[in-house]
Amino acid sequence: MKISVIGCGYLGAVHAACMAELGHEVIGIDVDAAKIALLAEGHPPFFEPGLPELLLSASASGRLRFSTDVAQIAEARVHFVAVGTPQLEGSNAADLRFVDAAIESLLPHLKPGDLVVGKSTVPVGTAARLVGLVESTGASLAWNPEFLREGFAVKDTLAPDRLVYGIAPGDVTAEALLDGVYASALAAGSPKVVTDFATAELVKVSANAFLATKISFINAMAEVAEATGADVTQLADAIGYDARIGRRFLNAGLGFGGGCLPKDIRAFMARAEELGVDQALSFLSEVDGINMRRRERMVDLAREVVGGDVAGKRIAVLGLAFKPDSDDVRDSPALDVALRLTELGADVVATDPQALETTRRRAPQLVTVASAQEAATGADAVLLLTEWREFRELDPVALASLARVPAIVDGRNCLDPVQWREAGWTYRALGRP
Ligand SMILES: NC(=O)c1ccc[n+]([C@@H]2O[C@H](COP(=O)([O-])OP(=O)(O)OC[C@H]3O[C@@H](n4cnc5c(N)ncnc54)[C@H](O)[C@@H]3O)[C@@H](O)[C@H]2O)c1
Ligand SMILES: O=c1ccn([C@@H]2O[C@H](COP(=O)(O)OP(=O)(O)O[C@H]3O[C@H](CO)[C@@H](O)[C@H](O)[C@H]3O)[C@@H](O)[C@H]2O)c(=O)[nH]1
Numbered sequence: 001m002k003i004s005v006i007g008c009g010y011l012g013a014v015h016a017a018c019m020a021e022l023g024h025e026v027i028g029i030d031v032d033a034a035k036i037a038l039l040a041e042g043h044p045p046f047f048e049p050g051l052p053e054l055l056l057s058a059s060a061s062g063r064l065r066f067s068t069d070v071a072q073i074a075e076a077r078v079h080f081v082a083v084g085t086p087q088l089e090g091s092n093a094a095d096l097r098f099v100d101a102a103i104e105s106l107l108p109h110l111k112p113g114d115l116v117v118g119k120s121t122v123p124v125g126t127a128a129r130l131v132g133l134v135e136s137t138g139a140s141l142a143w144n145p146e147f148l149r150e151g152f153a154v155k156d157t158l159a160p161d162r163l164v165y166g167i168a169p170g171d172v173t174a175e176a177l178l179d180g181v182y183a184s185a186l187a188a189g190s191p192k193v194v195t196d197f198a199t200a201e202l203v204k205v206s207a208n209a210f211l212a213t214k215i216s217f218i219n220a221m222a223e224v225a226e227a228t229g230a231d232v233t234q235l236a237d238a239i240g241y242d243a244r245i246g247r248r249f250l251n252a253g254l255g256f257g258g259g260c261l262p263k264d265i266r267a268f269m270a271r272a273e274e275l276g277v278d279q280a281l282s283f284l285s286e287v288d289g290i291n292m293r294r295r296e297r298m299v300d301l302a303r304e305v306v307g308g309d310v311a312g313k314r315i316a317v318l319g320l321a322f323k324p325d326s327d328d329v330r331d332s333p334a335l336d337v338a339l340r341l342t343e344l345g346a347d348v349v350a351t352d353p354q355a356l357e358t359t360r361r362r363a364p365q366l367v368t369v370a371s372a373q374e375a376a377t378g379a380d381a382v383l384l385l386t387e388w389r390e391f392r393e394l395d396p397v398a399l400a401s402l403a404r405v406p407a408i409v410d411g412r413n414c415l416d417p418v419q420w421r422e423a424g425w426t427y428r429a430l431g432r433p
Contacts, residue, residue, distance in 0.1 A: 001180050004029060004073035005080045006102045008039055008066065010153070010259065010328065011119060011146055012082030014051060016066075018157040020058035022184050027076060028066040039066040047327035047354040050154035070105045078177055079106055082119045082146075085267070086259075092266035094123055103130055112138030115177045119146045121204050121264055123271040127166060127197035142167045142174045143197050145204035150258065151325030158184075162191045166200020208264040209284060214249045215256050216290040222252040222431025223293070232431030233413050252431045253412040254337070254385055255294040257322035259330035262288070294430060298337045298383065298411050299344070301428050305381045305407040311345030314404065316375035319386025319411075320352035320359045320368075327354040329362050334385035337411070338366055351375040353388050377402045387412035396423035 005016040008030040016028035058064035083098040127143040134141040143166035148156035222232040232252040240247025272281040322332035400406040407426040
C-alpha cells in the first residue's frame with residue numbers, strides 16, 4: 001500500500017520505517033528540513049535501538065523516501081498524522097496547532113477514497129472537530145492511537161499489544177484500509193478494537209493515565225516507606241506477585257517523565273475540565289504531585305549526603321535521559337534534578353550514554369562529560385538518575401577510588417546496596433532504608 005507519514009519525530013520516523021519494512025511504499029514528510037536531510041541519508045535524528053538498521057534496509061529497498069514537500073503525499077492513499085501535541089505554555093492543555101496545521105497542509109492533496117489517520121495523542125473530541133474538513137475532500141478520517149514505548153519503539157510498532165481504530169459509524173472502507181496496513185500484525189495475533197472516535201482518543205489517554213497512576217502509587221508507598229524504615233522494592237515485589245496487580249510499572253524511584261505521560265495526564269485533566277467532569281480526574285493532579293515530589297526528595301537526599309548545603313559541592317549526575325535506551329530529555333526527571341542542583345550552586349558534572357546532544361540543545365548551561373568515571377572523579381556525591389545498563393553494572397570498588405567522598409544516591413533503586421556498602425559507599429535510595 002502507498003502510505004504517507006506527516007511528522008517524522010520519535011513516533012513518525014519509526015512508524016514510517018516500520019511500514020516500509022512491512023512492504024508498504026512510504027513517504028515521510030516533516031517541516032524540519034534538517035531532520036528530513038538526516039532521514040533521507042538513512043540516519044535517525046534521534047537514538048532508538050533498531051531504527052538505524054531499519055532505515056538503511058528500507059531506503060535501500062526504495063520503499064522509503066523523505067521530503068519536506070507535502071505535495072509528495074498525493075500518490076499515497078493512507079496518510080498518518082504523527083505530529084507533536086506538546087503541553088501549551090502556561091496551561092495544562094495540549095497544543096493542537098501542529099495537528100491543525102498538518103491537516104490543513106494535507107487538504108489540497110487529498111483525493112476521494114483517501115484515508116487520513118490520526119496517530120498523535122489528542123484530547124477527546126479532536127477527531128470529531130476535524131472530520132468535516134477531511135470529508136470535504138472526499139477522503140475519510142480515522143484515529144488510530146499509538147502505544148509504542150521509546151527504547152522499544154520498533155518492536156512495539158511491528159508487533160503491537162493491540163490496534164485501536166476509531167472510525168466514523170459504518171466506515172467499512174477505513175477499517176479495510178487499516179486492516180491492509182496492519183495485515184502482518186493482525187495475522188500474528190495483535191488484537192484489534194474497532195470503535196468510535198471518542199473511545200479511541202480516550203483509550204490512549206486513559207492508558208497513559210493508568211500507567212502514570214501505577215508509578216505514582218508505588219512512589220506514594222515509597223514516601224510512606226521512607227517515614228517507616230520499610231523497603232519499597234520488597235513491597236513492590238510482594239504486591240506484584242498478585243497477578244491482579246502485576247510487578248510491571250511498579251518501579252519506585254525518581255518518577256515518570258518524557259514527552260508523553262506528564263503532558264498527557266495534564267491535557268486529560270484540562271479536557272475533563274472543559275467537559276465539566278474535572279472531578280472524575282482530580283486524582284490525576286495527585287498523581288502529578290506525587291511524581292514531582294520525588295524530584296524534590298532527590299534534591300533533599302543530595303543535600304543530606306553532602307552534609308547540608310550543595311553549593312560548591314561537586315555532584316556527579318549519572319543519567320540525563322528520561323529513561324534508558326532513549327536520548328529523549330523532554331520533561332526528564334534526571335535533567336530536572338541536575339538543573340535544580342545547578343541552580344542551588346552545586347558544581348554538577350553530568351553524563352549520559354546517549355543524551356548529551358539533546359541535553360546540550362535543551363540545557364547548554366549544564367556541564368557534561370563523556371563517562372561515569374569522569375563525572376565521578378573528585379565527586380562529593382554521585383547521583384544515579386537514569387538506570388542505563390552501564391550504570392547498573394558499574395564497579396563500586398573502582399568508582400570509590402575516583403570519588404572524593406564515596407556517597408551515592410540511587411534514584412532508580414537499581415543497585416545492590418550490600419555490594420556498594422561493602423565497597424565503602426554511603427548508599428541512599430528513594431523508598432529504601
Ligand atoms: N514519542 C513517543 O514515544 C510517542 C508514542 C505514542 C504517541 N506519541 C504521540 O505522537 C505525537 C508525536 O510525538 P513525538 O514524540 O514523535 O514528537 P516529536 O516532537 O518527536 O515529532 C513531531 C514531529 O512533527 C513535525 N511537525 C510539526 N508540525 C508539522 C507539520 N505541520 N507538518 C509536518 N511535520 C510537522 C516536527 O517537526 C517533529 O519532527 C504526539 O502526539 C505524542 O503524544 C508519541
Ligand atoms: O515502573 C516504572 C516504569 C516507568 N517509570 C518511568 O516512567 C516514564 C515513562 O516510561 P515508559 O512508559 O516506559 O516510556 P514512554 O516511552 O514515555 O512510553 C509511554 O508513553 C508513550 C507515549 O504516549 C506510550 O505510547 C507508551 O505506551 C507509554 O508507556 C519514564 O520516565 C520511566 O523512567 C517509572 O518511574 N517506573
